[in-house]
Amino acid sequence: MRKIYHRIIQISGNVITVEAENVANGELAEVKSDRGTSLAQVIRLDKSRVFLQVFAGSRGISTDSEVRFLGRPMRVSGSEALLGRIFTGNGSPRDKGPSLEENMLDIGGPSVNPANRIIPRNMIRTGLPMIDIFNTLVESQKLPIFSVAGEPYNELLARIAMQAEVDMIVLGGMGLKHDDYLYFKETLDSHGALSRTVMFIHTAADPIVECLLVPDLALAVAEYFATEKSKRVLVLLTDMTNFCDALKEIAITMEQIPSNRGYPGDLYSQLAARYEKAVDFETAGSITILAVTTMPGDDVTHPVPDNTGYITEGQFYLVNGRIEPFGSLSRLKQQVNSETRADHRALMDNMIRLYAEFKEAVEKQSMGFRMSDWDQKLLKYGALFEKRMMDLSVNIPLEEALDLGWKTLAECFEPAETGIKTDLVKQFWPKDKA
Amino acid sequence: MSENSLGGKVTGVNGNMVSVAFTDRVTQNEVAYVITGNKERLKSEVIRVRGREADIQVFESTGGVKVGDDVEFTGQMLSVELGPGLLQQVYDGLQNPLPELARQAGYFLKRGLYVYPLDREKAWDYTPVAKVGDTLRAGDTVGTVPEGIFTHRIMLPFAWNGEWKITWAKDAGSYPITTVVAKASNGVEEREITMVQTWPVKIPITSYRERLMPREPLVTQVRIIDTFFPVAKGGAFCTPGPFGAGKTVLQHSLSQHSEVDIVIVAACGERAGEVVEILREFPHLEDPRTGRNLIDRTIIICNTSSMPVAAREASIYTSVTLAEYYRQMGLSVLLLADSTSRWAQALREVSGRLEEIPGEEAFPAYLESLVASFYERAGLVRLNDGGQGSVTICGAVSPAGGNFEEPVTQATLKVVGSFLALSRDRANARRYPAIHPLESWSKYNSLVDKNKVQEAKAMLQAGNEVDQMMKVVGEEGTPTADFVTYLKSEFIDSVYLQQNTFDKVDSTCGAKRQEYVFDKLLSVLRKSFNFPGKNEARTYFQRLRQRFLDWNYAAWESEAFQEAEAKIDEMLASQA
Ligand SMILES: Nc1ncnc2c1ncn2[C@@H]1O[C@H](COP(=O)(O)OP(=O)(O)O)[C@@H](O)[C@H]1O
Numbered sequence A: 001m002r003k004i005y006h007r008i009i010q011i012s013g014n015v016i017t018v019e020a021e022n023v024a025n026g027e028l029a030e031v032k033s034d035r036g037t038s039l040a041q042v043i044r045l046d047k048s049r050v051f052l053q054v055f056a057g058s059r060g061i062s063t064d065s066e067v068r069f070l071g072r073p074m075r076v077s078g079s080e081a082l083l084g085r086i087f088t089g090n091g092s093p094r095d096k097g098p099s100l101e102e103n104m105l106d107i108g109g110p111s112v113n114p115a116n117r118i119i120p121r122n123m124i125r126t127g128l129p130m131i132d133i134f135n136t137l138v139e140s141q142k143l144p145i146f147s148v149a150g151e152p153y154n155e156l157l158a159r160i161a162m163q164a165e166v167d168m169i170v171l172g173g174m175g176l177k178h179d180d181y182l183y184f185k186e187t188l189d190s191h192g193a194l195s196r197t198v199m200f201i202h203t204a205a206d207p208i209v210e211c212l213l214v215p216d217l218a219l220a221v222a223e224y225f226a227t228e229k230s231k232r233v234l235v236l237l238t239d240m241t242n243f244c245d246a247l248k249e250i251a252i253t254m255e256q257i258p259s260n261r262g263y264p265g266d267l268y269s270q271l272a273a274r275y276e277k278a279v280d281f282e283t284a285g286s287i288t289i290l291a292v293t294t295m296p297g298d299d300v301t302h303p304v305p306d307n308t309g310y311i312t313e314g315q316f317y318l319v320n321g322r323i324e325p326f327g328s329l330s331r332l333k334q335q336v337n338s339e340t341r342a343d344h345r346a347l348m349d350n351m352i353r354l355y356a357e358f359k360e361a362v363e364k365q366s367m368g369f370r371m372s373d374w375d376q377k378l379l380k381y382g383a384l385f386e387k388r389m390m391d392l393s394v395n396i397p398l399e400e401a402l403d404l405g406w407k408t409l410a411e412c413f414e415p416a417e418t419g420i421k422t423d424l425v426k427q428f429w430p431k432d433k434a
Numbered sequence B: 001m002s003e004n005s006l007g008g009k010v011t012g013v014n015g016n017m018v019s020v021a022f023t024d025r026v027t028q029n030e031v032a033y034v035i036t037g038n039k040e041r042l043k044s045e046v047i048r049v050r051g052r053e054a055d056i057q058v059f060e061s062t063g064g065v066k067v068g069d070d071v072e073f074t075g076q077m078l079s080v081e082l083g084p085g086l087l088q089q090v091y092d093g094l095q096n097p098l099p100e101l102a103r104q105a106g107y108f109l110k111r112g113l114y115v116y117p118l119d120r121e122k123a124w125d126y127t128p129v130a131k132v133g134d135t136l137r138a139g140d141t142v143g144t145v146p147e148g149i150f151t152h153r154i155m156l157p158f159a160w161n162g163e164w165k166i167t168w169a170k171d172a173g174s175y176p177i178t179t180v181v182a183k184a185s186n187g188v189e190e191r192e193i194t195m196v197q198t199w200p201v202k203i204p205i206t207s208y209r210e211r212l213m214p215r216e217p218l219v220t221q222v223r224i225i226d227t228f229f230p231v232a233k234g235g236a237f238c239t240p241g242p243f244g245a246g247k248t249v250l251q252h253s254l255s256q257h258s259e260v261d262i263v264i265v266a267a268c269g270e271r272a273g274e275v276v277e278i279l280r281e282f283p284h285l286e287d288p289r290t291g292r293n294l295i296d297r298t299i300i301i302c303n304t305s306s307m308p309v310a311a312r313e314a315s316i317y318t319s320v321t322l323a324e325y326y327r328q329m330g331l332s333v334l335l336l337a338d339s340t341s342r343w344a345q346a347l348r349e350v351s352g353r354l355e356e357i358p359g360e361e362a363f364p365a366y367l368e369s370l371v372a373s374f375y376e377r378a379g380l381v382r383l384n385d386g387g388q389g390s391v392t393i394c395g396a397v398s399p400a401g402g403n404f405e406e407p408v409t410q411a412t413l414k415v416v417g418s419f420l421a422l423s424r425d426r427a428n429a430r431r432y433p434a435i436h437p438l439e440s441w442s443k444y445n446s447l448v449d450k451n452k453v454q455e456a457k458a459m460l461q462a463g464n465e466v467d468q469m470m471k472v473v474g475e476e477g478t479p480t481a482d483f484v485t486y487l488k489s490e491f492i493d494s495v496y497l498q499q500n501t502f503d504k505v506d507s508t509c510g511a512k513r514q515e516y517v518f519d520k521l522l523s524v525l526r527k528s529f530n531f532p533g534k535n536e537a538r539t540y541f542q543r544l545r546q547r548f549l550d551w552n553y554a555a556w557e558s559e560a561f562q563e564a565e566a567k568i569d570e571m572l573a574s575q576a
């Protein structure tokens, strides 16, 4: 039986300090107060003083509350029994099922040795031209949806998840609205996917610190299934901005010097430790991470989206219910789009380049300038592009989307106006137009 | 605890920072080991001493460390091993070979597992150079071994001061690196020389006669760089840009196509996946200059974003030390660091944990001097034997929010000779490489005649002015002559500044081709056209662009190249 401590010498924010001995950094403790029992984690040691972040928050904790150290870090069960189950942000059952004790694994483990990684090779088809042609999603990619409140980002996340050919899904919810939680559950259910899904759900009503554990729990489970069971795992994390805000809160409580708008200097490393868990193993499964990052104030230079963009392998920029061509990016597309079809890359680059020119024409138009012949062509093109390529209701296979791209170009331009090299034009320009 | 080593006890843990009460003495920047309850030995570095307490940064996660755990001090500063066998290696920031770690530990990195950087078993064909009785100084050649296509010099250790007389020399033969190949005396003591020496990474190697002015262009085969914003062998340059602007793609292109002897890729705190591309592809990519594989001239230092942050800080120094080592052999070395901002952030994390008074954006106040002393390790030098060697440094910079006013970009700008500004707008418009032609600058010499380049730059400038003007008065209010200026500047952009990194042919444009193509481009810029109206002008330039692009996609001096050129000439002639 481990020793119980009763002398809490400081309570500040959601961090308490207790005098104790023989405590390990990162170790878990149980803190018992009149409000109930909460897990807490050691985040700093200073001689005999132990700093604990309390997941349920410090409200109701008194100086003589009970602290019992568990002698182990946070763990999660690695077992098939997880499938179909729903847990809270601290890993306890949210459904009616039993808690799992089998094969307990440390969460937040070390990173994959880069020498064991392979070059990603499998395209994930989504049926959305803005993704499949222009920002191709690839197995083992880590990619967030950048968006703002009110946009259908969770719907987009769910849609891609349902369309993707993966073996299983791990959903990590952070500050999730209860309605959104139910939406995910219903969507998974209606696609018969619940039984191959594991959920860790922290809702907006739960204590904020608790959402800190969600990515690590979800990713530890994903790693288990990818390495031990060779599963292709899709991890959905929504909303990572809530995770960052919880980090910020702890950092401020610990009186760390903030680097940018109150966020700690290690925000980048913290996010990278999670996102870099995305991986494709040569002789085992894979982990793909799709996340949501809401941008406070719709500002992509805000520290959360900014640091995220530097870490992830691109982002889908969801604005007005559409994936914007500018700002959206898949950094892995070139790993797969040379093998799809010979015209894929050229079409991808040049259609966007022309769309950029269309945007300029629109600007000129809005300033009241006369539209030249060229501008007229661009205006026609832009409207067709938005309707055929950007609308989220479009759901067609890549090949069909590419054909539609050529059709659109041919309806608007002469071949030389597109900047596509001649041999591709010869091969792909619609015959009735050429 | 082993003999001679001094000890201490952990008194506090704060992230990767551990406080230690020590018993005897400690040295700033010496290596220490924290011994955990599970007997893991966690490598660390002393970074501050106050009273009887030292603060050490641990190069590993500190989970499980307890107050009272033992700490061992080694008395050695953080060092790397230098010797044959560095090429082709993939190291972490502390010079552990990652493939070997993978063999021993599996999929994941394992804390506390360290491996010799250089193979102890492998034998090298050693040829003595210095003879008994010869007097040598640090950096002078003792013998050589072939390492791939290079003659790897075994040198008198850089740390040895003064003159040393060779007292014994081993015969030619095949030996492993730890073999004593010579003995030397400075009159006071005799020491042994093996094929491997160690050097503390944070101190530059200075065993050379003098530093020289970098003048010779380093050919990158990227048109916009070599022609417009060139780089010199022994120079320093930076590529700042917001995420997604193309910093990494550009560095990968430089790592493949730059005309240098050795490339050191320092993947510092960015995505592991990006290194994997190099790691997996270089063994199969041919280096057209040597006929060997690219990996034969490459060393990869890989301390990516999820690897320990203190080792990330060290990785930059490890990389530049290896670069200096090969420079000492009379080779030209290119160090590509992606990204120096992650290194600066590692410094910031450390500084924050030390509770130092922060500078701007919480970076340490001494950031600027650290950045400067890093880039100062680039240089062209005259070696003791009269030959020349160079280290060229290219640092990617990842400014927060893409704003170049931030401390790391600003500190870097002060010390580099060439600034390649990557722009979000150009990347959005898919104008790759997204180096901004009006914001970038270089102090180095171009491949192309300076006056000609100036002419093209002036055209870009003039075109931009017309473009700005058109935003006010519209196309209809712009005279056709001005409009043609605008079209010409756009023409430079699309057929010369832009280059397709992912095309087999267009991705590389050698020095000769650049000079040749540039002259053709210039002939277009100098030509006066007589278009009836703007629509005709636009159509003409679109067609000419098409022909020029086809030309760019044709292999140098191939038949297709000549045909494409003929088509351009024909079109230019028709507009006489
Ligand atoms: N020269 C280029 N040609 C074509 N695409 C490019 C080029 N440079 C960048 N890109 C595209 O932009 C993406 C991001 O580039 P990257 O170099 O990773 O950006 P950064 O390192 O600046 O964040 C790449 O994955 C690629 O899709």
Ligand SMILES: [Mg+2]
Binding pocket: B247, B248, B249, B270, B338
């Ligand atoms: Mg990059």
